[in-house]
Amino acid sequence: MSQPVGELARRLGLGADAEPWLAELAAVTGPDVPLPDEAEATRLMKIMGIPAADAAEALTAAPDPDRQPELWWLLQRSRLLLASRLGDQTPLASWPDLPRELDRYARYFYLWVFLAASPALVAYHEGHGVPADITADTFADLGSKAALHRRTHGTGGLDKQAWFTLHFRGLLYALGRLQFNVDTARDRAGGPPPETPTLDAHIPESGPMTPAACDASFAAAPGFFLRHFGTRYDVAACTSWLMDDQLTEYLPAESNIVRFQRRFRLAPGGYEGDRNIIEFVFRRIDPDLDDLPQDTSLQRAVVSHLRAGRHWQVRTGWVDLA
Numbered sequence: 001m002s003q004p005v006g007e008l009a010r011r012l013g014l015g016a017d018a019e020p021w022l023a024e025l026a027a028v029t030g031p032d033v034p035l036p037d038e039a040e041a042t043r044l045m046k047i048m049g050i051p052a053a054d055a056a057e058a059l060t061a062a063p064d065p066d067r068q069p070e071l072w073w074l075l076q077r078s079r080l081l082l083a084s085r086l087g088d089q090t091p092l093a094s095w096p097d098l099p100r101e102l103d104r105y106a107r108y109f110y111l112w113v114f115l116a117a118s119p120a121l122v123a124y125h126e127g128h129g130v131p132a133d134i135t136a137d138t139f140a141d142l143g144s145k146a147a148l149h150r151r152t153h154g155t156g157g158l159d160k161q162a163w164f165t166l167h168f169r170g171l172l173y174a175l176g177r178l179q180f181n182v183d184t185a186r187d188r189a190g191g192p193p194p195e196t197p198t199l200d201a202h203i204p205e206s207g208p209m210t211p212a213a214c215d216a217s218f219a220a221a222p223g224f225f226l227r228h229f230g231t232r233y234d235v236a237a238c239t240s241w242l243m244d245d246q247l248t249e250y251l252p253a254e255s256n257i258v259r260f261q262r263r264f265r266l267a268p269g270g271y272e273g274d275r276n277i278i279e280f281v282f283r284r285i286d287p288d289l290d291d292l293p294q295d296t297s298l299q300r301a302v303v304s305h306l307r308a309g310r311h312w313q314v315r316t317g318w319v320d321l322a
Contacts, residue, residue: 005019005022005023005026006019008022008070008073009022011070012070012071012074012098012099013099013101013102014096014098014099015096017094017096018096020093020094021092021093021094021095021096023093024081024092024093025073025074025077025078025081026077028077028080028081028084029080030080030083030084032065032072032076033076033079033116035062035063035075035112035115035116036115036116036118038059041058041059041062041115042055042059044115044118045058045111045115045143047136047139047140048139048140048142048143048146049139049140049142049143049144049146050111050142050143050146051143051146051147051150051156053156054146054150054156054157057104057108057156058104058108058111058112058156060104061104061105061107061108061109061112062112063075063105063109063112068105071102071105071109074109075109075112075113075116076116078095078110078113078117079113079116079117079120082113082117082120082121082165082168082169083117083120085169086120086121086124086169086170087124087169087170087171087229088169089171089182089183092162092165094162095110095161095162095165097159097161104156104157106157107149107155107156107157107158108156108157108158110158110159110161110164111142111146111157111158113161114142114158114164114167114168117168118139121167121168121170122135124170125170128170128228128229129227129228130173130228134173134174134175134224137174138167138172138173138174138179139167140174141164141167141174141179141204142158142164142167144204144205144206145158145159145160145163145164146158148205148283151283152279152283152284152285153285166181172202173224174204175217175220175221175224176213176216176217176220177203177206177207177209177210177213177214177216177217178201178202178203178204178214178217178218178221179201179202179203179204180199180200180201180202180217180221180224180225180236181199181200181202182199182200182225182231182233183198183199183200183237191235191237191267191316191318192235192318196235197231197232197233197234197235198233198235198236198237199221199225199233199235199236199237199321200236200237200238200239201217201218201221201236201237201238201319202238202240203238203240203242203260205280208256209256209257209260210256211256211259211260214260214263218236218263218319218321221233221236221321222234222321222322233321234320234321234322235318235319235320235321236318236319236321237316237317237318237319238264238316238317238319239314239315239316240314240315241273241276241277241280241312241313241314241315242257242260242261243261243264243266243314243315243316243317244270244273244277244312244313244314244315245261245266245315246305246310246312246313247261247298247301248261249301250297250298250300250301250304250305251297251298251301252297255297257298261317263317263319264317264318264319265317265318265319266315266316266317267315267316267317267318269315270313270314270315270316271313271314272311272312272313272314273311273312273313273314274306274311274312276312276314277302277312278292278302281298281299281302282299282302289303289306289307
């Protein structure tokens with residue numbers, strides 16, 4: 001299929017902001033491959049932890065090359081792009097949400113991209129000697145985010161597709177309680193020099209972030225990346241609403257969040273994180289403050305801070321791993 005990027009965007013109902021993504025896809029070449037059949041897709045979704053109801057619906061939403069040639073082209077080129085960038089730290093163009101009019105085909109489109117890309121990623125992990133349990137734990141992030149999609153939106157699906165391009169380029173790994181990826185930004189103020197090999201640390205929603213569990217993850221990260229990818233990382237960054245030191249005004253000094261913050265040197269500045277913290281704490285999009293639950297100290301802190309006319313921040317902190 002060969003169409004100008006602008007025409008393809010129009011046919012798919014995508015805005016002009018999707019054109020860099022489409023242009024990036026148009027630049028990759030290679031043969032189409034069949035999608036995993038029902039048995040293989042079901043097996044992969046089980047490894048990923050996709051909830052059973054979502055997995056069943058996803059099976060009905062696989063793009064078809066004859067009925068949906070544009071979606072098929074997008075899926076195949078997205079798969080090829082991920083395969084061509086395995087281990088490549090160069091940032092990708094933003095991957096947009098597909099139009100809601102496509103319904104389940106939009107909601108599950110990126111899940112099918114990642115199902116199709118799974119064999120190449122597994123081979124990459126195996127080629128670098130990544131243990132099978134770490135591969136499985138890394139895949140399981142898709143199931144976690146699928147469950148959060150239903151909690152947040154009330155429907156099955158998978159979003160956060162830009163986030164998952166890190167997993168499927170072999171840059172991000174689940175190492176115990178935390179996840180780490182090779183830093184692709186390298187231009188954050190207040191951190192080490194840009195040439196310093198740096199990891200990004202992430203805190204998935206998978207239970208308490210106890211100091212002992214976090215200690216084990218931070219201790220494991222340098223050896224893992226050195227052993228399997230040949231680079232020693234002695235610095236990690238974390239960019240999150242969890243790094244906003246305003247939280248110390250509300251939470252006990254021995255809370256897991258405050259203790260996590262104390263590991264880091266905060267970089268100056270940040271950006272407004274009200275929407276970010278509300279989505280992560282409450283799994284709501286643009287709610288009325290009066291409708292939010294007040295069951296935990298963190299929930300009460302978020303709401304009282306906003307009611308006082310103040311704003312939350314997304315901040316970055318740095319920690320030495322050596």
